[in-house]
């Protein structure tokens with residue numbers, strides 16, 4: 001399908017690149033200063049979202065703040081350095097730390113009722129690429145209001161491998177790759193066993209600091225995690241995994257055919273036992289099978305062939321290239337706010353800001 005949706009915003013330019021370096025506190029401060037307007041904008045968007053859904057969630061911003069604070073001690077105990085990063089972001093942006101904590105715990109404090117993140121991720125290793133490179137692709141589907149807050153973070157931490165990652169607003173970066181050859185994409189899943197614990201965003205930020213695949217998986221399964229994502233994990237050696245996580249369970253799915261895909265439902269039968277309302281999760285199944293089929297149709301992939309999959313419009317508007325459905329339930333609004341292909345072998349990230357069907361990709365390099 002080549003249909004071009006009429007109301008889609010085109011972003012001709014690359015998203016802002018923010019270079020940060022040093023201690024976690026210092027990196028946070030640099031990020032906060034560089035993208036202060038975006039951070040304040042994303043906090044305002046979140047406040048409007050909470051206000052607009054009061055009739056269902058019966059939660060106001062003060063209530064959300066009280067809820068979010070319950071998650072802080074767990075994050076602090078295990079990942080104090082990332083709480084430091086968040087404090088730095090608040091300081092640099094002149095924002096309230098409590099507000100950032102709500103953003104970070106948003107999925108948890110809204111009890112996943114908002115079905116906030118959608119996303120489609122897939123990867124191929126050297127067995128399935130024309131040039132032998134390992135390629136990892138992700139469409140980030142999120143609230144359209146935050147599309148203008150997208151940026152790319154190039155980080156050189158004192159105590160971790162340098163990384164290149166995408167984020168928006170005041171969230172810690174988590175989708176990207178590092179100089180140890182670890183790449184991660186996160187896809188929301190809907191476990192029925194969430195608890196108060198370490199927020200998912202903090203857990204996935206920790207993965208970007210990993211030096212080996214086992215190290216990365218250990219973070220994904222950290223004790224006292226609040227819930228879980230699917231983490232699509234790729235290593236520069238060509239090892240590919242989907243690690244499906246809930247608060248108390250996990251499954252590791254390996255990319256035997258040299259390719260993996262994931263969307264927003266559990267694939268592993270044991271994980272399906274803790275899936276909340278599986279019969280509501282329909283679009284994600286359609287996107288999953290569509291992505292798998294398109295991956296299998298091409299024997300030797302390239303960055304371009306993966307980008308073509310990211311622009312796919314089958315099952316529009318809830319397609320892989322996802323478009324806001326104005327008619328849809330306010331709890332189910334989403335669009336692709338950026339589209340990424342990471343080349344783990346050449347350490348580059350190709351990113352389109354906004355829907356990849358109308359906006360061009362731009363290339364960033366990890367200097368390490």
Ligand SMILES: [Zn+2]
Nearest residue numbers: 321322355357
């Ligand atoms: Zn599109």
